[in-house]
Amino acid sequence: MDGEIPPEEVEALVEDDADVRIVDIRPEGAYAQGHIPGSENVPFAALTRDVERFAGAEHVVTVCPHGQSSVQAANLIASYEGVDADATVQSMAGGLVAWDGDLETADAGRRGPDEGPEAPF
Secondary structure (H helix, E strand, O other), X not given: OOOEEXXXXXXXXXXXXXXXXXXXXXXXXXXXXXXXXXXXXXXXXXXXXXHHHHOOOOEEEEEOOOOOHHHHHHHHHHHOOOOOOOOEEEEEOOHHHHOOOOOEOOOOOOOOOOOOOOOOO
16 A cells, blocks of 8 residues: 555546546445545445456555545555555555545435425426
8 A cells, every 4th residue: 555645636646537546435325415526436345356446457446434444444445466566555644534525426306205295486
């Protein structure tokens, strides 16, 4: 693992459309409620099974709520033999609580069963 990356630098990578894979390791439901634009969801529990998805990646940034579990996730990805030795694998410092940028939602425009009818205006 190549250490931590500040949220501001991650935001700059997103804005610059850089070749980086941002991996949100939260459960699917939490990811759907709001995540960094362009990130992909690989829940921590599934990471060992799905780590081969990162073979050939040049830059991977892991993200979790507070920046602690994402360190473990980054270590796991960096140790995978399919990840190039020259690849940069980092954890976002402070996690999503430190993120000041925009968030996407997977449920945009969808209403849950408890939310009632949409307002007519």
